[in-house]
Amino acid sequence: MDTELASMLGAASRAARVRMGLTQADVAERIGMASEVYGRLERGHMLPSVQNLRRLCVVLNVPPHELLGLGENLAAPPPAKDKAPGPVKVREDDTPEMRRLMRNLRKLSPVQLKLMNLVASAMQQKKK
Known part of the structure; x- marks a missing residue:
C-alpha cells in the first residue's frame, strides 16, 4: 500500500466531510461501508477500492483528483525534497x-x- 497516498486521501476525505458537516458514520453509511473501516480510511491506514473511491467522490461532492492529491491539471505533486526516512516497523510489544x-x-x-x-x-x- 502507498502510505503517502493513503494519508493524502484520508486527509482530503476528512476535510471534505467536515466541510459538508457530516460525521464519519454519515459518510460510511452513504457509501455502504462500516464506520470503523471508513475511520481507517480517513486515518490513512487503507486505500478504498475504485468503486468506493467513486462513491466517496459522489457523497463528498469532490472530484477524484482532489481526493488523490492531484492538481487540477492532473499532474502528480512534486516529490518532497527533504523527505524523512521510511516508516519504522511496529514491534509486537509496543503499547x-x-x-x-x-x-x-x-x-x-x-x-x-x-x-x-x-x-x-x-x-x-x-x-x-
Whole structure:
C-alpha cells in the first residue's frame, strides 16, 4: 500500500466531510461501508477500492483528483525534497500509546523530528 497516498486521501476525505458537516458514520453509511473501516480510511491506514473511491467522490461532492492529491491539471505533486526516512516497523510489544506516538512522529518534517529527538533526549537525561 502507498502510505503517502493513503494519508493524502484520508486527509482530503476528512476535510471534505467536515466541510459538508457530516460525521464519519454519515459518510460510511452513504457509501455502504462500516464506520470503523471508513475511520481507517480517513486515518490513512487503507486505500478504498475504485468503486468506493467513486462513491466517496459522489457523497463528498469532490472530484477524484482532489481526493488523490492531484492538481487540477492532473499532474502528480512534486516529490518532497527533504523527505524523512521510511516508516519504522511496529514491534509486537509496543503499547497503543507508543504506536500513536510513532504515527505522529512519521508525519513530522526532518527538522521537527530533530527537535523532538532533542526534547526526548533532554527528558531522558533529566530522569536519571
